[in-house]
Amino acid sequence: MNKSVNWEYSPAPESIDHIQLKNQYNLFINGEFVPAYQKKYFDSINPANEKVIAKIAEADDSDVNKAVVAARNAYKETWSKMGPRERGKYVYRIARLLQERAREFSVIECMDGGKPIRESRDVDIPLAAAHFFYYAGWADKLKYAFPGVSPTPLGVVGQIIPWNFPLLMAAWKLAPALVTGNTLVLKPAETTSLTAMKLAEIIQEANLPPGVINIVTGGVETGQALVNHPDIDKIAFTGSTEVGKYIMKALAGSGKKYTLELGGKAANIIFEDAPIDQAVEGIINSIFFNQGHVCCAGSRLYLQEGIAEQVISKLKNRMDSLIVGDPLDKNTDIGAINSKIQLEKINEYVQLGKDEGGTIYQSKSEMPDKGYWCAPIIFTDVSQSNRVVQEEIFGPVLAIQTFRTIDEVIAKANNTPYGLSGGVWTDKGAKIFKVSKEIRAGVIWANTFNKFDPSAPFGGYKESGVGSEGGVEGLRGYVDLN
Ligand code: NAD
Numbered sequence: 001m002n003k004s005v006n007w008e009y010s011p012a013p014e015s016i017d018h019i020q021l022k023n024q025y026n027l028f029i030n031g032e033f034v035p036a037y038q039k040k041y042f043d044s045i046n047p048a049n050e051k052v053i054a055k056i057a058e059a060d061d062s063d064v065n066k067a068v069v070a071a072r073n074a075y076k077e078t079w080s081k082m083g084p085r086e087r088g089k090y091v092y093r094i095a096r097l098l099q100e101r102a103r104e105f106s107v108i109e110c111m112d113g114g115k116p117i118r119e120s121r122d123v124d125i126p127l128a129a130a131h132f133f134y135y136a137g138w139a140d141k142l143k144y145a146f147p148g149v150s151p152t153p154l155g156v157v158g159q160i161i162p163w164n165f166p167l168l169m170a171a172w173k174l175a176p177a178l179v180t181g182n183t184l185v186l187k188p189a190e191t192t193s194l195t196a197m198k199l200a201e202i203i204q205e206a207n208l209p210p211g212v213i214n215i216v217t218g219g220v221e222t223g224q225a226l227v228n229h230p231d232i233d234k235i236a237f238t239g240s241t242e243v244g245k246y247i248m249k250a251l252a253g254s255g256k257k258y259t260l261e262l263g264g265k266a267a268n269i270i271f272e273d274a275p276i277d278q279a280v281e282g283i284i285n286s287i288f289f290n291q292g293h294v295c296c297a298g299s300r301l302y303l304q305e306g307i308a309e310q311v312i313s314k315l316k317n318r319m320d321s322l323i324v325g326d327p328l329d330k331n332t333d334i335g336a337i338n339s340k341i342q343l344e345k346i347n348e349y350v351q352l353g354k355d356e357g358g359t360i361y362q363s364k365s366e367m368p369d370k371g372y373w374c375a376p377i378i379f380t381d382v383s384q385s386n387r388v389v390q391e392e393i394f395g396p397v398l399a400i401q402t403f404r405t406i407d408e409v410i411a412k413a414n415n416t417p418y419g420l421s422g423g424v425w426t427d428k429g430a431k432i433f434k435v436s437k438e439i440r441a442g443v444i445w446a447n448t449f450n451k452f453d454p455s456a457p458f459g460g461y462k463e464s465g466v467g468s469e470g471g472v473e474g475l476r477g478y479v480d481l482n
Pocket of ligand 1: 161162190224238241261
């Protein structure tokens with residue numbers, strides 16, 4: 001498929017014979033799959049070939065209400081009364097079942113979202129299972145997480161997630177909320193509902209008491225119905241800063257709690273003393289992983305002047321060797337853009353970058369005819385005030401600038417409304433400490449990028465959000481401390 005590579009290309013597509021998908025998915029409420037009140041369905045499309053994979057039920061206000069009532073009843077009658085160890089057993093069960101069906105989930109995630117099978121197989125699904133395992137372990141140890149105080153659950157929590165890591169984001173939300181004794185209504189993103197519906201099958205198989213987890217599919221209006229429902233105790237949201245602001249306003253004065261995991265525009269900083277070849281690999285991983293649909297992507301690259309030319313030349317060579325194409329092919333590095341809308345957004349930014357005077361380089365990759373594709377792009381000759389440097393593009397587009405001193409690059413890195421993540425490449429520990437201390441961002445990776453672990457907290461400063469997920473800190477957002 002990809003003719004730009006200079007060796008004989010041999011596709012290695014993952015088999016899809018073993019996966020089981022229905023033509024149509026209903027809502028998951030009170031332990032059962034039920035049609036939406038208005039019987040409306042929308043299409044879930046494979047972005048790599050534009051074919052409809054399945055039809056998904058669209059929940060309205062009355063469906064959301066039904067899910068909240070089911071969650072409230074489950075909270076009062078079973079889940080909050082159950083012993084912590086018992087709750088933990090259910091969460092372990094979900095983790096194990098997910099691990100057993102990892103192959104099936106990897107393929108479905110890849111087909112529904114466009115990410116390469118290597119990523120869904122090696123990152124998304126194993127990490128999702130690891131989150132359930134990790135938090136299951138906390139279920140009967142909460143007194144150690146909160147020494148000297150008694151944590152009590154919040155009650156019914158509404159959870160809204162984005163499309164870039166569908167199952168993983170569901171796991172980040174569900175696992176800590178369950179083990180702290182809350183019951184849940186989860187809303188997946190409209191372009192990627194399938195692994196959430198497969199997870200509902202696992203929830204049934206795990207015999208979780210009905211109503212503890214409810215899943216309502218739909219778009220913006222379904223999300224709004226959940227945010228504005230009067231009997232929700234908290235909204236846990238991951239998505240864009242724009243919608244995060246809407247949620248903050250909608251909840252103001254309601255007494256409901258919230259955590260918001262929002263957008264980012266991370267600085268990835270390469271000093272002259274960095275291991276250059278490793279850093280080039282790190283740049284590729286930081287911005288082209290998951291087609292750049294990553295909140296913590298290193299979308300602003302800062303190169304110290306003395307190495308800028310060398311790094312850009314190596315980067316272009318490496319970009320040209322990336323294989324863009326069929327997400328199910330195990331050789332593929334860059335899969336499909338998640339949706340037509342997202343591709344249009346990326347293309348608008350690319351045009352804007354050119355109009356602002358940036359110099360563009362796009363990798364020489366041959367793209368399939370059908371589907372939504374964007375070969376990796378870098379912009380040079382851009383400055384801090386350019387919109388491609390300031391705004392989150394959420395695609396495989398990197399803005400490159402240079403710097404001379406450490407103080408200069410720290411100031412440039414902090415010159416953003418976001419504060420989610422960052423990267424630093426150097427062989428000097430002192431520089432790592434200074435950069436990671438002075439950049440206002442939740443995570444700073446040193447000589448690596450995009451490394452995740454369930455035990456490590458993740459969260460943003462400034463417009464990147466409120467609260468943390470992961471680690472012991474991830475439990476904090478789901479309890480009241482008395
Ligand atoms: P989005 O904000 O458009 O949508 C996220 C979710 O919110 C979807 O389920 C959507 O249906 C729902 N939604 C949209 N409008 C709503 C409203 N008015 N009320 C309630 N719900 C609403 O974001 P997206 O395009 O799906 O995801 C990309 C964004 O997510 C990026 O900005 C990215 O940085 C961010 N993100 C952040 C993290 C993090 O941990 N900080 C992780 C992943 C993604």
